Amino acid sequence: MPPKEPDVVDRVLDTLDNYLDLLHDRVLRPIFLVGRTIAFGFFLVLVAIVVVVTLLVGAVRLLNVYLFSAHEWITYLILGTILIGVGLVAWRQRRPVTLRK
Numbered sequence: 440m441p442p443k444e445p446d447v448v449d450r451v452l453d454t455l456d457n458y459l460d461l462l463h464d465r466v467l468r469p470i471f472l473v474g475r476t477i478a479f480g481f482f483l484v485l486v487a488i489v490v491v492v493t494l495l496v497g498a499v500r501l502l503n504v505y506l507f508s509a510h511e512w513i514t515y516l517i518l519g520t521i522l523i524g525v526g527l528v529a530w531r532q533r534r535p536v537t538l539r540k
Contacts (some may be wrong), residue, residue, distance in 0.1 A: 445453070456513070502514040 498518060499514055502517065503511055507513040
């Protein structure tokens with residue numbers, strides 16, 4: 440028995456499937472990638488904020504309770520100096536925005 444020619448329904452569905460694959464590859468996949476990148480970025484920023492705040496609270500507790508129990512101002516002086524130093528290093532690493540004509 441010779442192979443049959445695909446009927447009209449098979450050709451239409453095959454064409455529709457090809458167009459939907461093309462739409463998915465060129466439109467939807469980049470949108471999903473951007474959305475996933477934004478979602479993971481927000482998650483990482485939130486985790487970083489939680490870690491930094493936890494470390495700062497732990498450092499204040501450690502310095503106030505165990506090292507300088509009667510002099511809290513020394514704790515604030517030490518942490519303030521460290522944070523100002525980090526800020527100055529970050530400020531020094533910045534690059535100016537290119538001037539637009």
